[in-house]
Amino acid sequence: MNGFRGGYNVRLDGRPSRGVDVLAAPERLYLPLRSQTVAFTNVTVADHQVVLAGETLATAPGSFDIPLLAPLPGTVHLNATDGHIVLDTPPEDAMCRARPPEATGPMQDQLVARGAWEFLRDIHTGRVPSPLRTPQAAVVSTVQLEPFQTRGDVLLARDVPAFIRGLGLLHALMGEKPLFLAIPNAESEITELLQTTAREHPWITIVHVPLRYPAGDLRLLARRVGLRCDAALPVWGTGVAGVLAVDAALTHGKAATTRVVTLGGPGAPQPRHVEVHLGYPLEKLLPPATGPTTLRVLNGGALTGAQLDPGQCGIDNQCAGLTMVKEHESREFFGFLRAGSDRPSASRCFLSTLRRPTRHALTTALRGEHRACVACGHCESRCPAGIMPSLLHKCLWAGDEREAERLRLDLCVECGLCTYVCPAKINLQKQFGDAKENIRSRQCPAPRQIQ
Numbered sequence: 314m315n316g317f318r319g320g321y322n323v324r325l326d327g328r329p330s331r332g333v334d335v336l337a338a339p340e341r342l343y344l345p346l347r348s349q350t351v352a353f354t355n356v357t358v359a360d361h362q363v364v365l366a367g368e369t370l371a372t373a374p375g376s377f378d379i380p381l382l383a384p385l386p387g388t389v390h391l392n393a394t395d396g397h398i399v400l401d402t403p404p405e406d407a408m409c410r411a412r413p414p415e416a417t418g419p420m421q422d423q424l425v426a427r428g429a430w431e432f433l434r435d436i437h438t439g440r441v442p443s444p445l446r447t448p449q450a451a452v453v454s455t456v457q458l459e460p461f462q463t464r465g466d467v468l469l470a471r472d473v474p475a476f477i478r479g480l481g482l483l484h485a486l487m488g489e490k491p492l493f494l495a496i497p498n499a500e501s502e503i504t505e506l507l508q509t510t511a512r513e514h515p516w517i518t519i520v521h522v523p524l525r526y527p528a529g530d531l532r533l534l535a536r537r538v539g540l541r542c543d544a545a546l547p548v549w550g551t552g553v554a555g556v557l558a559v560d561a562a563l564t565h566g567k568a569a570t571t572r573v574v575t576l577g578g579p580g581a582p583q584p585r586h587v588e589v590h591l592g593y594p595l596e597k598l599l600p601p602a603t604g605p606t607t608l609r610v611l612n613g614g615a616l617t618g619a620q621l622d623p624g625q626c627g628i629d630n631q632c633a634g635l636t637m638v639k640e641h642e643s644r645e646f647f648g649f650l651r652a653g654s655d656r657p658s659a660s661r662c663f664l665s666t667l668r669r670p671t672r673h674a675l676t677t678a679l680r681g682e683h684r685a686c687v688a689c690g691h692c693e694s695r696c697p698a699g700i701m702p703s704l705l706h707k708c709l710w711a712g713d714e715r716e717a718e719r720l721r722l723d724l725c726v727e728c729g730l731c732t733y734v735c736p737a738k739i740n741l742q743k744q745f746g747d748a749k750e751n752i753r754s755r756q757c758p759a760p761r762q763i764q
Contacts, residue, residue, distance in 0.1 A: 317537070319697040320525035321730055325460050325615060327577045327637070329584040331467055338385055342400040342592030343627030346371060346381070349612070349619065350440055351431065351630065353381045356398070360391040367427070367568040370398050376441040381630065382428045384570035384590035394626055400592060415566055420486050421445075428569040429562040431630060432555030436535045437542040442549055447488045449546035452538070453480065454495040455507070455553055456522045456529030459614035459728075461577025462634045465529075467586055468553040468573060469503050476553060477510050479560030484516055486559070487549060493538050495520045495529055526616075527728040533697055554633070572632060574598070578615065580608045580637030592627035598635060611636040616729030617742075684737045692731035692741065698724040702731040702741050709748050714755075717748060725749065 346353045353371035355378075358364060364387065369380040383400060390399040416426035421444035424430040435442040436452060455465035469476055484492050494511065496504050498521040511517040520538060522528045531550035540548045554573065561567040570591050577584045582600050589598075599610060611618030612629070615636050692702035700721050708717040722745060731741040 317523055317525065317528045317533070317697065318699055319695045319730070320523070320528055321695045321734060322458065322524070322526055323460055323615065323733060326579040327461060327581050327584045329461065329575055329577050329581075329586050331470070331586075333467065333471065333573055333586045333588055335588045336593065336597075338402055338590055339594055339597065340402060341594065342384060342387070342402065342590060343394055343594055344370065344381060344384075344398045344400060344592035345625055345627060345629040346396055346398065348629040348631040351376050351379065356391065358389045358391075358398070360389065362389045363387070364389055364400075367570065369426075370400075376431070377425070377444055379425055379431045379441060380428060382568050382570050382591075384592060396624060397592075397626055420482070420563060424486075424559065424562050427562040427567070428630075429555075429558040432551050432558045432569070434531065434550045436531045436540075436548040436550040438547075442547050446545075446547060448490060448549045449543065450491040450493065450538075450540055451483060451487055451549040451551070452493045452495070452531050452534050452540070453483070453551055453553075453556060454522075454529045454531055454534060456495055456497050456524075457552065458524065458526035458529060459616050461575045461581075461584070461636045462614040463554070463573050463575045463586060465553040466497075466501075466503060468557065472557065473503060473506055475560045475564075476556050477507075478564060479556035479558075480510075480517065481514070482559050482563050483549075483551075483556060484514075489516060491518060492516055493518045493520050493534065495522045495534050497521075498523050527697055527726065527730070530697070530726050530728060532726045572628060572630075574628060574632055575634035576637070577634065578611075578637040580639050589628055591630055594627055595621075595625065595635075598628075599637070607640055609638045609640055611638065616733055617727065686737055686739060689736060691734045691736065695730045695734050697728060697730070698726055700724050702745070706739060706741055706744060709744055714748055714752055718752060722748060722752070 351373050352375060353373045355374055356371045358370050364370065364383045366383055366386050368383045370383055370389065371381040372378045385400065385402045387400040387402040390401065393399040416423045421430070425444055430444060431441055433442055434440065442448065455469060457464045480492065480494070494507065494517050496507050496519060508519060511519045520534060527533065535548050535550070558569040562569065571588055572591060573586055573588050575586050576598060587598070600608070610621040612621045612632060612635065613619060614634055615638070618634070618636050686703055686706060688703055690703065696702055705717050705720055705722055708720065725745045727742055727746050729742045732739070735741060
């Protein structure tokens with residue numbers, strides 16, 4: 314890729330302020346045993362066991378045994394809430410300050426033991442990488458433009474020296490292989506400092522990213538710098554939070570048991586960034602329910618977040634944002650006759666294009682209803698991967714996954730832009746994601762059971 318193609322900036326109400334509020338520890342934590350890509354199925358503690366802060370509660374065998382750590386000291390309850398380990402914490406002034414034995418050994422082992430390894434991703438699979446395999450390179454992105462995910466500049470503003478130190482530790486961790494650092498193509502004090510750092514360290518290659526979603530996507534960045542998919546030579550990827558976690562674990566021996574979470578969206582009564590312990594009760598972060606279908610909460614951003622599991626009670630280990638969107642409760646009478654001065658559109662067919670860019674409210678209907686594809690081409694013009702979503706949609710609708718493979722469905726990064734700009738409101742993102750999973754299952758069938 315010679316440059317960044319496509320993309321579109323989605324302007325929505327509910328953007329949080331730049332600061333981060335640190336919330337006090339609650340009396341009870343609800344630690345989910347499952348997140349988007351990790352399942353902690355091996356519980357290592359007993360019911361009513363007293364644990365120290367940083368002690369392992371469970372591990373994920375399918376993700377190289379990364380641990381679920383106790384964010385605070387307390388008493389374990391295994392059967393109080395389905396799918397969770399519940400931890401009752403003592404009053405802050407009575408908390409035990411003792412720590413479990415320090416992690417020792419190779420850097421990879423220390424990062425796994427302190428919960429920092431789960432911030433790393435194999436870019437091409439989206440999964441936690443193997444600690445035993447050295448990558449061909451690493452890609453670090455400081456750019457996060459999806460609403461409402463925790464932005465890189467918010468985290469960098471807290472501790473730039475720790476981020477720079479973390480980059481050096483990450484470089485040493487991967488055997489001094491190349492490291493690509495994506496920064497916004499804009500002037501700021503932070504970007505200037507990062508560029509100065511790169512000039513001092515030749516192993517850092519700066520990649521300037523336009524301020525257009527999803528240019529900071531790790532898979533797009535890997536393709537742009539020429540890193541190819543290779544199972545034997547993976548590419549590591551992470552963001553600002555991951556680099557800071559590496560520094561905290563290796564420099565200070567600190568476990569990664571807190572998260573900075575963005576509370577945003579048109580349904581958020583007080584959009585803001587908060588730092589909370591893992592397992593922090595969701596009921597303390599979300600507005601009280603006023604009806605059965607008035608608000609939908611997404612675990613993640615407005616475009617790629619998945620609807621929050623109604624059974625989830627606390628912040629999981631992969632949560633970076635909670636997006637609150639109002640449910641579409643009624644049809645707009647004669648809405649097709651309106652000139653659209655308050656409607657955002659990628660097609661520039663409404664009067665809103667004559668106004669200055671403003672932020673718009675968003676409902677789960679995306680200001681429209683489902684209908685057949687009209688072959689308008691908006692999805693293709695905005696697709697950052699350079700594929701043809703409308704043609705892929707027709708192939709998959711006809712059940713022809715092999716033709717979709719030939720049309721490079723694998724290049725889709727599931728950013729959600731095609732779904733957002735589609736005037737027919739076809740959920741292309743889900744259709745493509747499901748098809749990719751079917752193709753992977755066909756290519757790598759599950760092993761047969763021995764009778």
